[in-house]
Amino acid sequence: MKKNKIAIAAFLLVLGLASLACTVFVGGPAYPEQSVPVSTEAALSAEQMMQAAQTAAANNGLLSLTFSESQMTSLLAAKLAEKPDPFLTNPQVYFRDNQVLVFGKAVQGNLEFNVRIVLSVSVSPEGKPAIAVVSTDFGPFPAPEGLNGTISAFLQEIFTGALGPAAISFRLETVTIADGLMTITGRIK
Numbered sequence: 484m485k486k487n488k489i490a491i492a493a494f495l496l497v498l499g500l501a502s503l504a505c506t507v508f509v510g511g512p513a514y515p516e517q518s519v520p521v522s523t524e525a526a527l528s529a530e531q532m533m534q535a536a537q538t539a540a541a542n543n544g545l546l547s548l549t550f551s552e553s554q555m556t557s558l559l560a561a562k563l564a565e566k567p568d569p570f571l572t573n574p575q576v577y578f579r580d581n582q583v584l585v586f587g588k589a590v591q592g593n594l595e596f597n598v599r600i601v602l603s604v605s606v607s608p609e610g611k612p613a614i615a616v617v618s619t620d621f622g623p624f625p626a627p628e629g630l631n632g633t634i635s636a637f638l639q640e641i642f643t644g645a646l647g648p649a650a651i652s653f654r655l656e657t658v659t660i661a662d663g664l665m666t667i668t669g670r671i672k
Contacts, residue, residue: 505593506590506593506594506595507593507594507595508594508595508596509594509595509596509622509623510596510597510622510623511596511597511598511599511620511621511622511623512586512597512598512599512620512622513597514575514586514597515575515577515584515586518575519552519553519556519575519576519577520553520556521553521556521557521560521574522553522557523557523561524557525551525553525554525556525557526554526557526558526560526561528554529550529554529555529557529558530558532548532549532550532554533548536548540653540671541671544670544671544672545668545669545670545671546653546667546668546669546670546671547666547667547668548666548667548668549664549665549666549667550578550664550665550666550667551663551664552576552577552578552663552664555576555578555583555665556574556575556576559574559576559585560574570589570633571585571587571588571589571598572587572588572589572590573587573588574586574587575587577663578660578661578662578663578664578665579660579661579663580660580661581603581659581660581661582601582602582603582617582660583601583602583603583604583660583665584599584600584601584602585598585599585600585601585602586598586599586600589621591624596621596622596623596624597622598619598620598621598622599618599619599620600616600618600619600620601616601617601618601619602614602615602616602617603615603617604658604660604665605658606655606656606657606658607655610653610654610655610656610669611655612655612658612667652671652672653669653670653671653672654669654670654671654672655667655668655669656668656669656670657669
């Protein structure tokens with residue numbers, strides 16, 4: 484009888500220590516059924532497209548960029564991979580009905596959960612991108628403080644990187660988001 488109690492206590496101790504060593508998935512919003520492929524090739528093609536658009540804009544003053552979900556997902560994954568402790572892993576970016584939907588996984592302590600962030604992107608009166616968080620779903624947790632600023636800064640960084648030195652004199656005219664594509668058009672003054 485004493486051996487059974489010691490064995491049970493040892494088992495519970497080992498089980499408790501093992502649970503501390505791993506993360507536990509606690510839910511959150513479900514990813515869409517169709518996943519977006521992530522690749523270094525898609526990120527590279529987006530960067531090459533941005534460079535070509537800069538060259539064309541320098542010649543004729545017009546800039547037009549069309550990003551696919553795969554390109555934007557791959558760019559986001561690459562940017563997050565550069566950070567030592569990214570707030571999101573396994574990102575997926577979807578362009579649907581004039582909104583950008585960003586899904587990912589987040590870890591808080593030993594808990595892992597899915598995240599969904601819905602953004603609207605429009606043109607400000609000054610001709611700059613106006614990025615607003617429409618909604619967030621962080622599973623059982625409240626959205627982290629400063630999330631809107633972090634996401635807006637990331638998208639602004641991609642936007643500014645796409646324009647390079649021309650960003651200062653660029654005036655955004657349209658942002659169209661539909662059917663898996665985001666198209667940005669504008670003029671350099």
